[in-house]
Amino acid sequence: MTQVATGSVRFDGVVKKYGEVTALKKLDLDIEPGKLVTLLGPSGCGKTTTLRLIAGLEMATAGQIHIGGEDVTHLTATYRKVSMVFQSYALFPHMTVQENVAYGLTVKSTPKAEAADKANEGLELVGLAGYGDRLPSELSGGQQQRVAVARAIVLEPEVLLLDEPLSNLDAKLRRHVREEIRQIQQRLGLTAVYVTHDQEEAMAVSDDIIVMNNAEIAQKGTPADLYEAPSSAFIADFIGDANLADCDVKSVSDGMALVAMNGQTYSVPTRNSLSGAAQLVLRPHSLGLAPPDTPGVKGTVSYAAYLGKEMQYTVDTEIGPLFVISPVQAKPFRQGDAVCVKIDPTQARLVAS
Known part of the structure; x- marks a missing residue:
């Protein structure tokens, strides 16, 4: 035909x-x-x-x-x-x-x-x-x-x-x-x-x-x-899983934004010319978990699930609950463990709040 x-x-x-x-x-x-x-x-x-x-x-x-x-x-x-x-x-x-x-x-x-x-x-x-x-x-x-x-x-x-x-x-x-x-x-x-x-x-x-x-x-x-490149928090949250974290945009230059969040600064790729209050889009696969003495966002595991090919965690942190997906480890974190959430700023995206 x-x-x-x-x-x-x-x-x-x-x-x-x-x-x-x-x-x-x-x-x-x-x-x-x-x-x-x-x-x-x-x-x-x-x-x-x-x-x-x-x-x-x-x-x-x-x-x-x-x-x-x-x-x-x-x-x-x-x-x-x-x-x-x-x-x-x-x-x-x-x-x-x-x-x-x-x-x-x-x-x-x-x-x-x-x-x-x-x-x-x-x-x-x-x-x-x-x-x-x-x-x-x-x-x-x-x-x-x-x-x-x-x-x-x-x-x-x-x-x-x-x-x-x-x-x-x-x-x-x-x-x-x-x-x-x-x-x-x-x-x-x-x-x-x-x-x-x-x-x-x-x-x-x-x-x-x-x-x-x-x-x-x-x-x-x-x-x-x-x-x-979601154009809004709604799109970021609707297309795939996303964590949205409040941040403050300090400057934007050559497609990169300098943002402050939880007392730390990150250089994040952006297509927007935002300034002031905004939100960072943090995809679950782009986040990692490490022991609590590692630099990053401190938190406590409130939920842990083994899904065969991956682990899924919810971590209560200083910037709110974060959903994290990571490869299965020999000794996965458990509910109640103190952890540090590592953020890869190159994988984060910026949207208006």
């Missing part, structure tokens, strides 16, 4: 209101063809509303929506070249797998033989060749989700929409299916918009991530950009 067309998505000042409630503030958005972009954020942030506006399942209160350069603002879902993969799979239990995949094609009056051929191509693409005669109830959850993906892509959409597609799967299966979805998207060169609340999932599949909060975009960038 080859993708015949893939489209861009653009929002120009799009607003969505339900009565007096603003579900989406004035939103400007540009998604390039062939990219997988994830909408990520807490519940109620506007990500699902944005997806439904692209799909044509909701109509914009104001602004314009373009797909593949065409103004589709006032077109319903039937007339938009998009396909959606739903959280619940939405497979017809009385139809075979092949009939489910071919359903959208038959609705569009595609000849039965052609629809069957395309359905078989779709099933082969998602690794389910030979499963066409089975019923959905005879498949695992991961296989059912792949059927839903096949049903969407056989329609050859300009944009593929995925609404929390892995939320019903267990953790190990989620990893496997997300890899398959990403490989299919890249192989076909599909433009895809993916909604999830799972940060790890978003970072694993995305070209770009759009983090939303309070019905607007908080930051957009590659997974690495968002993790390494």
